[in-house]
Amino acid sequence: MKVHTRPFAFVVFLLASIFCSTESLLLSAEAVKKPEWRAAAVSVVITPEKAMWMSGYASRDKPSEGKIHDLYAKVLMIEDARGEKVVIVTTDLIGITPALRDPIAASLESKFQIPAAALLMNASHTHCGPELREEKASRRGLGGNRGAEAREYTQSLSKKIVAAIGQALNQLEPVTLKYSHGRAGFSMNRRLPTSKGVINSPHPQGPVDQRVPVLSIARPDGSIKAALFGYACHNTTLSFYQFCGDYAGFAQEYLEADHPGMVALFMMGCGGDQNPYPRRTLDLAKQHGRALANAVEVALSVKQPRSIHGDLGIAMDDVELEFATPPSQKELLKAKESGNKYERSHATRLLAQLEERGGIQTRYAFPLQVIQFGNDLTLVAICGETVVDYSLRLQKELKSGFGIVGDAEPVIWVAGYSNHVFGYLPSLRVLKEGGYEGARAMIYSSCPGPFTDSVENRVTSKIHELTEKARQAVKK
Numbered sequence: 001m002k003v004h005t006r007p008f009a010f011v012v013f014l015l016a017s018i019f020c021s022t023e024s025l026l027l028s029a030e031a032v033k034k035p036e037w038r039a040a041a042v043s044v045v046i047t048p049e050k051a052m053w054m055s056g057y058a059s060r061d062k063p064s065e066g067k068i069h070d071l072y073a074k075v076l077m078i079e080d081a082r083g084e085k086v087v088i089v090t091t092d093l094i095g096i097t098p099a100l101r102d103p104i105a106a107s108l109e110s111k112f113q114i115p116a117a118a119l120l121m122n123a124s125h126t127h128c129g130p131e132l133r134e135e136k137a138s139r140r141g142l143g144g145n146r147g148a149e150a151r152e153y154t155q156s157l158s159k160k161i162v163a164a165i166g167q168a169l170n171q172l173e174p175v176t177l178k179y180s181h182g183r184a185g186f187s188m189n190r191r192l193p194t195s196k197g198v199i200n201s202p203h204p205q206g207p208v209d210q211r212v213p214v215l216s217i218a219r220p221d222g223s224i225k226a227a228l229f230g231y232a233c234h235n236t237t238l239s240f241y242q243f244c245g246d247y248a249g250f251a252q253e254y255l256e257a258d259h260p261g262m263v264a265l266f267m268m269g270c271g272g273d274q275n276p277y278p279r280r281t282l283d284l285a286k287q288h289g290r291a292l293a294n295a296v297e298v299a300l301s302v303k304q305p306r307s308i309h310g311d312l313g314i315a316m317d318d319v320e321l322e323f324a325t326p327p328s329q330k331e332l333l334k335a336k337e338s339g340n341k342y343e344r345s346h347a348t349r350l351l352a353q354l355e356e357r358g359g360i361q362t363r364y365a366f367p368l369q370v371i372q373f374g375n376d377l378t379l380v381a382i383c384g385e386t387v388v389d390y391s392l393r394l395q396k397e398l399k400s401g402f403g404i405v406g407d408a409e410p411v412i413w414v415a416g417y418s419n420h421v422f423g424y425l426p427s428l429r430v431l432k433e434g435g436y437e438g439a440r441a442m443i444y445s446s447c448p449g450p451f452t453d454s455v456e457n458r459v460t461s462k463i464h465e466l467t468e469k470a471r472q473a474v475k476k
Contacts, residue, residue, distance in 0.1 A: 315466040
């Protein structure tokens with residue numbers, strides 16, 4: 001019997017070709033199926049291991065005395081389909097300083113090849129956390145050891161956060177991103193106009209932003225991996241000597257207890273002129289924390305949340321702000337004899353600056369940042385203790401930009417207390433009204449005095465510029 005080998009070989013060749021083509025198609029399909037988003041969330045305890053001087057409240061006269069619960073730094077890393085990443089770090093701290101952020105940003109670039117501009121650091125502004133500002137510890141007359149403790153804590157904290165970022169990078173997994181918001185009613189404007197000027201007291205008619213924005217990060221099985229949420233209100237229910245995250249700490253604690261396996265991250269909004277009311281007891285801090293957690297739960301239960309699609313666009317740059325004409329040498333010498341130790345300290349610093357530099361600083365550059373999530377979400381991060389006017393204004397002004405309207409407009413989320421919390425960042429309204437946030441608080445900061453009337457427009461103009469850059473990056 002004659003065997004026809006050529007037709008048999010042709011059949012084998014044909015089958016092999018089909019198999020290879022099918023395999024190539026499958027590989028191509030896998031490439032196409034690359035997840036739109038990947039994310040990871042990591043928590044690290046940052047509670048000091050020993051007693052430390054605490055942040056906030058000039059009246060404090062002794063170090064900490066234990067804790068109510070642990071303080072945390074939490075890392076949320078999000079990666080788009082192109083491999084671009086954003087790293088959001090939330091902290092139970094009074095603020096973010098260059099001494100804390102700069103080493104982390106440098107490590108982000110050198111160790112993980114992630115641009116420093118992709119790092120957003122936010123502080124909950126709890127006044128029951130450690131004092132990490134070395135110059136402020138020494139300014140309070142506590143001696144060099146307290147300043148050294150603040151420096152050592154900050155250096156250790158930077159290392160912990162860098163390690164947590166490394167963990168997050170190794171734990172990225174496919175996720176979906178969705179946005180919604182709830183509301184919580186315990187924040188109230190605290191700038192009450194009186195015949196003697198603006199005082200720190202509840203102002204029911206004052207501007208507020210009581211939205212609770214929530215970005216949920218869900219695994220493929222639908223379980224929630226992380227929830228990033230915000231609120232515009234001073235985190236100052238408490239003023240005692242125990243470490244505590246205040247209402248924001250309790251809100252995170254409650255959410256994580258109710259959602260095992262979920263990391264809850266709180267991002268402070270523009271709450272510079274907002275207070276939690278009523279306040280001053282632990283029970284009230286817990287009540288406000290529960291109210292905020294409930295608002296997050298409402299947002300998570302919305303039947304049709306905003307799905308977030310597209311790529312990341314990131315833009316960050318400094319804005320140069322101007323200070324008002326500083327006091328004269330004669331005025332500073334008089335202030336140096338004041339009965340208020342903080343006025344004396346502030347005057348002493350400015351006199352030293354005058355002697356060393358021949359003049360007092362009149363300009364300073366502060367960081368601003370915009371992170372764009374596709375066409376769906378614009379996240380703005382502003383430096384300083386930002387007052388609510390910035391959030392209210394930017395939510396209106398940044399809606400346009402893609403040529404889309406209505407439900408297709410991007411969600412605008414504005415966070416204050418980000419990347420460098422130097423002191424208060426007033427709006428023009430607050431600056432002109434005066435009072436604590438407009439001027440008086442500057443004696444507790446490293447700033448020479450109040451800003452000029454250009455402050456609000458300089459900040460918002462730069463944010464518009466950065467938003468355009470971030471959105472253009474997405475369109476590419």
